[in-house]
Amino acid sequence: MKIISLNTEQAPPISVPMRFFTVAPLFLLMAALMLVTGAGNPFDDMRSPALLAATHCITLGFMAMIMMGAMQQILPVVIGSPMPASRLTVWLTFLPLLSGALLLPAGFMLGKPALLNLAWPLLGLAFIAFISASLASLARSPAHNATKTAILLSILALSGAIVLGMLLAQGHASGSLLPYDKLATAHISLALGGWVMLLIVGVSYQVVPMFQLTPNYPKWLVKGLTPAIFIVLLLSMLSRLFEPGSHWLTITTQGLFWFLASSFALITLRLQSNRRRRVADATLSFFRLGMMALLCAGLFALATLVFPAIDSLGTVSALLFLLGFAMSLMHGMLYKIVPFLVWFHLFRGGVNSGVPNMKEIIPETWKWRHFWLHCSTLLAALLAPWWNAATWLVALGLLLQGMLLEYTLLIAISVYRRTLERIGGVSP
Amino acid sequence: MITLRANMTHELDVRGLPPPEPFEHIMSALLTIPAGACLYVHIDREPYPLYEVLHNGEYAWQTTALADGSFSICISHGA
Numbered sequence: 364m365k366i367i368s369l370n371t372e373q374a375p376p377i378s379v380p381m382r383f384f385t386v387a388p389l390f391l392l393m394a395a396l397m398l399v400t401g402a403g404n405p406f407d408d409m410r411s412p413a414l415l416a417a418t419h420c421i422t423l424g425f426m427a428m429i430m431m432g433a434m435q436q437i438l439p440v441v442i443g444s445p446m447p448a449s450r451l452t453v454w455l456t457f458l459p460l461l462s463g464a465l466l467l468p469a470g471f472m473l474g475k476p477a478l479l480n481l482a483w484p485l486l487g488l489a490f491i492a493f494i495s496a497s498l499a500s501l502a503r504s505p506a507h508n509a510t511k512t513a514i515l516l517s518i519l520a521l522s523g524a525i526v527l528g529m530l531l532a533q534g535h536a537s538g539s540l541l542p543y544d545k546l547a548t549a550h551i552s553l554a555l556g557g558w559v560m561l562l563i564v565g566v567s568y569q570v571v572p573m574f575q576l577t578p579n580y581p582k583w584l585v586k587g588l589t590p591a592i593f594i595v596l597l598l599s600m601l602s603r604l605f606e607p608g609s610h611w612l613t614i615t616t617q618g619l620f621w622f623l624a625s626s627f628a629l630i631t632l633r634l635q636s637n638r639r640r641r642v643a644d645a646t647l648s649f650f651r652l653g654m655m656a657l658l659c660a661g662l663f664a665l666a667t668l669v670f671p672a673i674d675s676l677g678t679v680s681a682l683l684f685l686l687g688f689a690m691s692l693m694h695g696m697l698y699k700i701v702p703f704l705v706w707f708h709l710f711r712g713g714v715n716s717g718v719p720n721m722k723e724i725i726p727e728t729w730k731w732r733h734f735w736l737h738c739s740t741l742l743a744a745l746l747a748p749w750w751n752a753a754t755w756l757v758a759l760g761l762l763l764q765g766m767l768l769e770y771t772l773l774i775a776i777s778v779y780r781r782t783l784e785r786i787g788g789v790s791p
Numbered sequence: 792m793i794t795l796r797a798n799m800t801h802e803l804d805v806r807g808l809p810p811p812e813p814f815e816h817i818m819s820a821l822l823t824i825p826a827g828a829c830l831y832v833h834i835d836r837e838p839y840p841l842y843e844v845l846h847n848g849e850y851a852w853q854t855t856a857l858a859d860g861s862f863s864i865c866i867s868h869g870a
Contacts, residue, residue, distance in 0.1 A: 374840060443839040506837070573836060576809055579860060639807060706811050707840060710818075721811060 374439040375449040377708040383432020390424025391765030395758040406747035416468035424464035444504035446496040455492035459485040476536035483532040490525040513565020513589040520557020577634035621661035628654040645730035649695030656687025675748040832864045
């Protein structure tokens, strides 16, 4: 047994994370616009301007926006240490990220170097501010748990991904001679396999048992998984650096990464099947879909090693990871985090009677509609490399998902404001 | 839900409850404990957001991490 040191510093006001959350769905609309205005079938080539633009709308405008907003709230809750100077940090991250996430896809889509040259310094500023604030929060945290380690490793991976991303964007804008394929592969590995994967794993250690009432993740997994993924990613970087001499190392590190990712997915599915309250829940379905998509992404990624000439296998693997795994989990987590935030901030604000039940803040019907819409969008995306018309279905799915998510978030904000008005509180 | 020990320590076990039920049970229980008594809470995860509310409510508390990964918190009215 040990005595834990105490921390009473305040979590940021609800407006801090909600600002990020309410802007994020608008980037799904922008991604839809990029896909339908692209030439031919954007899914034919992973580096087509339309797919590159749509992907960055999703990874920067949607996913990074949500992850950076959620981190402002997650850090004080799971490691007991808020980001320093929360309002300043918010403005130094939110505005540059918002403008950079608008300019970069526009630069790719229109082929305008000037837009790329505006975007990369803004994005650099947003991420440097975010990374610095996160590291300061981690350094001051009294907690010693696996989630803290996972967050630290994800931030380190993000740092590498951002440096490479800035280098690539600047290179595209100036036409510099760079090893673009190698740099892009390393950028994608660190961003998706590092920052996204490690953060999702670390947060799942807390969120899955807490909200879905499952047993805890096994201790051996909690202790070893995120450091193992991080080491494999570093080895993967090294193997790319010395290509083609170390092809075996590339295959081994890819195999190890997907083995670790699949272990996480399988164990999460097993824990969810042993949950204590067996009630149907849209959030749980988003998580299960995400874990199954992660398993399938691994199978397709390994298939690319056996059949390297079939490009579409790699495209399907990337779509399964991005839309199937990462986006499903973000939707699922948002539908738990947002009602909890509304409830907690009302309670903290002194409302001790008439606080709505957490389950009533966003109606379950809307979450299920979103879930089925998301499944349809994913299915269309998986068909898109072979069926040109599916691009329109993907765009329609992203458009409707963006609108639906925005609507449900506005419902939550409206419940918060109405409750505050009823009791005469002040919105932060 | 709350059990009373012979030494005036009140016990509350909120393990296995989804958020925000542990928080709600703890806040309700705090209203019932007399001055000088301790509410001994057994909980799955360290509740950092609760500390802020306890601090603002002028409660004193001490948290102990247990070997099984759960936590015990002794909460009492501050001086």
